[in-house]
Structures are given as C-alpha cells and as structure tokens.
Amino acid sequence: MKLEDYQEIYKKMEMPKKMDERIREGIMEKENGKRKEVNKKTLVQTACAVAAAIMVVGVLQAPSIATASRQLAEQFTNKFTAYTEDGEDVDIEMKGEYLKINANAKKTNCKMDSLKTAEKELGLPLLKSKDAYEEKNCIAYNALLSESGELYQVELIDDFYVLGDIKDVNTEMFSQPDDVNDIRFHEGKEYRSPICMEIVVRLNSNEDVEHPEYDGVTADFSEDKDVNVYEIKNLGVKAVLSTVETAGVWWDYDLNTVMRSCAYAVFVYKGIEYRYMGAVSQDTMKTFLEGLAE
Amino acid sequence: MKHKMSTQKFEYVYQKYKTLLFHIAFSYVKNREDTEDILQDAFAKWLYHAPEFKSEEHEKRWLIRVTVNLSKKHLKLFWNRNKVTMEELPETLEWNMSRTEINLLDEVMALPDKCRISMYLHYYEGYTCREIANILKCTESAVKMRLQKGRKLLKMNLCEGEQNEIRRLSGNI
Known part of the structure; x- marks a missing residue:
C-alpha cells in the first residue's frame, strides 16, 4: 500500500449528511436535558458544598508561558488545574526553565548507557534512582532541532528504568536510535511492569531564532482517575499522580494486550520535567519518587 | 459547570473537528450507529466538561x-465486543470509493486497534510519535512500535522522501 492511497481512503471517509444531522439533534437534546440536571444539582450542591470542594476528580495541566518571546524567556509556568466535582479549580504551578547545556551536546539521536553519561553530555545534573536498571544502550537520547538546525529540546527515555520485582527478565538492546529496545518479563507482586522514565529538558538560546511553538501542554489529566498531588519530601517539590488505563507502557508485541491500570507521575525539578509511568500502585510510585536524587 | 457556549462557537468547533472525530470513532467501532453515539457524547462533553483550553491545538488533542476513551469504553461493553459490521459500509455511508479502495479500507480496518489509531494520527493527521504518546497516554516507543507493525501489516512501502518526512515527524532526524 502506498502512503497516498492510505491518505486517500480517509479523505473519502466523510461523515454522511444524515449522521451529521442526527448528531447535532442528539447534542441539542443532551443540552436541554443537561440544563434541567444543572438546576437540580445546584440545590444538592448547597447542602454538600464543603464535601464537594475537596473532592478532586480530575486534573488538567494547563501551562502558560511566562512571556511571548519564548527564546528570550528563562522560565515558563506549567499550571496544573485540579477541578472538583462542582467545577471549582485548584491550581498547582510548576516552574519550568529553559536551560543552558554544553554547547557541544549531541544534535543527533543516539542511545546512551546510563543517566550519568547523559549528565556528562548535557552538563546538567539529573535525578536518578539507585534501583535503576542500566544496560548498554538503555537510554534513548532524542535531540529535537528547530528548522534552522538549533537544538531546542532534549528528551531522555528509558522504557524499563526500574524493574522492581518483575521476574524472568530478558532484554534486547539496540544501538540504532530508531530501534526500540525490547523487554520480556513476568509480573512481580509489586511491579506488574517496569517503571518507564521520560526526562524533558527545554533549552534556552541567546540566538534570535524561531523555535517551534511550545504550548506547554505535555500531558492532559482530565480523563485520568484518582488524581492526587503528592509532595516529594526528599526533593521538596509537588508531583501530580494519577491512574491511567493503558496498554502502552512496555513493548506490547501482543497487540491484544489487556488494558492495565498504571500509576503516572509528573513533576518539575530544577526546571526539568520528569515523567514516570508503570503498572504499580500509587504508593509504590511514591516510594520510587522518594528514592530519586541527583 | 462550564458556561453555555454560543451557537457560533459550537458551530465553529463542530465543523472543524467533526471529520477528525468521525474518523477516530469509526476506526474503533466500525459501525454507523455507535459512531454517532460516541460523537454526540464527545461533543456534549466538550460543551459541559471541557477545561479552559490554552490553544486550539490543546482543544483538538483533548477532543x-x-x-x-469513549470509543474504548464502548468496545469494552460485552455486547459490543464482536459487533463488527464492515460489510457494504462504504456504500451505505455514501463514500465514493472504488473497489480497490474498498479493499484497502478493509485492510486498514483489519489492523489491530492500537496500530490503526496510531497510524491514523501519524500518517493522516501528521502528529509526531511524542504527541501521539501524550494523546493516547502511552510511551513514545510504544507508538513507534505500533507504526512499525502497522506498516508491516499493510505492506506499506514508503518512498525515500516520505521516509525522511516521517523520520522528521517522529523526531528521528
């Protein structure tokens, strides 16, 4: 199949007119029903205002950029808005920074053997876990370049950063940056999958060049469950924890893998964004987070 | 509770995203009635439960x-698991497709769900692997693997120019 044939099929898949009309009608019906529901709910809310105000049911990361001229900014704000059942917002802000790294840091994608190697490459201290599973080529180093060829972001990805108590681990590591490392394992009691890691370093530049627009949106929590704000005592920063239903944490060669419940954590430390996800409980994730250090 | 949108604003958003969301929902449930239900629910959710969006792109990704998620939830229902009615769909949905295109559509719809949605977002909507990972809440590497498998299953041969463009989108050059 050619790419253009594939795209042509979707071009022809238009919504039939009758379906279009029925969807609009359905939305209007829902709108009318919702209005009544809202009125009824208002009465209940009066009695339950205090309880509802502390019931956080979802969090949305809605970051805003500190300044419009992005390449001159040194900081940006990631604003996480947790909203309650009655729509009240509770804001949590995390300061991100556009950082300076070694001028000769790699501008091409590659694989690295440990976070220490990445630290040397970037000239920046990074958070590490003493339980990290390190093997040759375990970390993917992604260098994002602007159209003018300037490095504006570096991502470090390790899909099996911590293995916990998973058993019968068998890995296959590839040196080519395009090749995704593979892992086979059996679930442990605490870790039903490894915890994967993504570190995002956004870079500053003194050059007056156009960077791709960063809208600050790196994750959307509005559909997640059990969203909590957790203070990592060891680091003195707040992390957003949530539970995500996903099948895409490890290398799912079996495409029919069942959906699993995974703990997801995101926080910013010294301007760098850290994200971790794994099929573990939120308590296990908290223990993992407390073990992170430079 | 979100304020009621103006009719004008609703019309703008509906027109802008209806085809995209139709493609996504239909790719999952593969039938007309369920696609309708999902789109109604998605737009209703946008009307009443959408957060404050910082950009149009943010709004698009949220939708x-x-x-x-609505499509996946729908497929989880016991009575929907095996309800696949692809036969004669192009005709009943008024799509003007040749026999060859209908056969290609069958191949695309026969892909595993995970491959199909990742391929659509990448090869049709132009999202990078990172962006797809954020939208689908999976890892970037998982998206790369799904694209690789999808290409293999469709025997999709990309010419050099297309390969370079895809590598650029994937953040690999």
Whole structure:
C-alpha cells in the first residue's frame, strides 16, 4: 500500500449528511436535558458544598508561558488545574526553565548507557534512582532541532528504568536510535511492569531564532482517575499522580494486550520535567519518587 | 459547570473537528450507529466538561483523547465486543470509493486497534510519535512500535522522501 492511497481512503471517509444531522439533534437534546440536571444539582450542591470542594476528580495541566518571546524567556509556568466535582479549580504551578547545556551536546539521536553519561553530555545534573536498571544502550537520547538546525529540546527515555520485582527478565538492546529496545518479563507482586522514565529538558538560546511553538501542554489529566498531588519530601517539590488505563507502557508485541491500570507521575525539578509511568500502585510510585536524587 | 457556549462557537468547533472525530470513532467501532453515539457524547462533553483550553491545538488533542476513551469504553461493553459490521459500509455511508479502495479500507480496518489509531494520527493527521504518546497516554516507543507493525501489516512501502518526512515527524532526524 502506498502512503497516498492510505491518505486517500480517509479523505473519502466523510461523515454522511444524515449522521451529521442526527448528531447535532442528539447534542441539542443532551443540552436541554443537561440544563434541567444543572438546576437540580445546584440545590444538592448547597447542602454538600464543603464535601464537594475537596473532592478532586480530575486534573488538567494547563501551562502558560511566562512571556511571548519564548527564546528570550528563562522560565515558563506549567499550571496544573485540579477541578472538583462542582467545577471549582485548584491550581498547582510548576516552574519550568529553559536551560543552558554544553554547547557541544549531541544534535543527533543516539542511545546512551546510563543517566550519568547523559549528565556528562548535557552538563546538567539529573535525578536518578539507585534501583535503576542500566544496560548498554538503555537510554534513548532524542535531540529535537528547530528548522534552522538549533537544538531546542532534549528528551531522555528509558522504557524499563526500574524493574522492581518483575521476574524472568530478558532484554534486547539496540544501538540504532530508531530501534526500540525490547523487554520480556513476568509480573512481580509489586511491579506488574517496569517503571518507564521520560526526562524533558527545554533549552534556552541567546540566538534570535524561531523555535517551534511550545504550548506547554505535555500531558492532559482530565480523563485520568484518582488524581492526587503528592509532595516529594526528599526533593521538596509537588508531583501530580494519577491512574491511567493503558496498554502502552512496555513493548506490547501482543497487540491484544489487556488494558492495565498504571500509576503516572509528573513533576518539575530544577526546571526539568520528569515523567514516570508503570503498572504499580500509587504508593509504590511514591516510594520510587522518594528514592530519586541527583 | 462550564458556561453555555454560543451557537457560533459550537458551530465553529463542530465543523472543524467533526471529520477528525468521525474518523477516530469509526476506526474503533466500525459501525454507523455507535459512531454517532460516541460523537454526540464527545461533543456534549466538550460543551459541559471541557477545561479552559490554552490553544486550539490543546482543544483538538483533548477532543481526540475524549473520543478515543469513549470509543474504548464502548468496545469494552460485552455486547459490543464482536459487533463488527464492515460489510457494504462504504456504500451505505455514501463514500465514493472504488473497489480497490474498498479493499484497502478493509485492510486498514483489519489492523489491530492500537496500530490503526496510531497510524491514523501519524500518517493522516501528521502528529509526531511524542504527541501521539501524550494523546493516547502511552510511551513514545510504544507508538513507534505500533507504526512499525502497522506498516508491516499493510505492506506499506514508503518512498525515500516520505521516509525522511516521517523520520522528521517522529523526531528521528
């Protein structure tokens, strides 16, 4: 199949007119029903205002950029808005920074053997876990370049950063940056999958060049469950924890893998964004987070 | 509770995203009635439960994710698991497709769900692997693997120019 044939099929898949009309009608019906529901709910809310105000049911990361001229900014704000059942917002802000790294840091994608190697490459201290599973080529180093060829972001990805108590681990590591490392394992009691890691370093530049627009949106929590704000005592920063239903944490060669419940954590430390996800409980994730250090 | 949108604003958003969301929902449930239900729910959710969006792109990704989640939830229902009615769909849905295109559509719809949605977002909507990972709440590497498998299953041969463009989108050059 050619790419253009594939795209042509979707071009022809238009919504039939009758379906279009029925969807609009359905939305209007829902709108009318919702209005009544809202009125009824208002009465209940009066009695339950205090309880509802502390019931956080979802969090949305809605970051805003500190300044419009992005390449001159040194900081940006990631604003996480947790909203309650009655729509009240509770804001949590995390300061991100556009950082300076070694001028000769790699501008091409590659694989690295440990976070220490990445630290040397970037000239920046990074958070590490003493339980990290390190093997040759375990970390993917992604260098994002602007159209003018300037490095504006570096991502470090390790899909099996911590293995916990998973058993019968068998890995296959590839040196080519395009090749995704593979892992086979059996679930442990605490870790039903490894915890994967993504570190995002956004870079500053003194050059007056156009960077791709960063809208600050790196994750959307509005559909997640059990969203909590957790203070990592060891680091003195707040992390957003949530539970995500996903099948895409490890290398799912079996495409029919069942959906699993995974703990997801995101926080910013010294301007760098850290994200971790794994099929573990939120308590296990908290223990993992407390073990992170430079 | 979100304030009621103006009719003008609703019309703008509906027109802008209806085809995208139709493609996504239909790719999952593969039938007309369920696609309608999912789109109604997705737009209703946008009307009443959408957060404050910082950009149009943010809004678009939110709508994609909501539609994906609604589609998955729909498929989880016991009586929907095996309800696949692809036969004669192009005709009943008034799509002007040749026999060859209908056969290609069958191949695309026969892909595993995970491959199909990742391929659509990448090869049709132009999202990078990173962006797809954020939308689908999976890892970037998982998206790369799904694209690789999808290409293999469709025997999709990309010419050099297309390969370079895809590598650029994937953040690999």
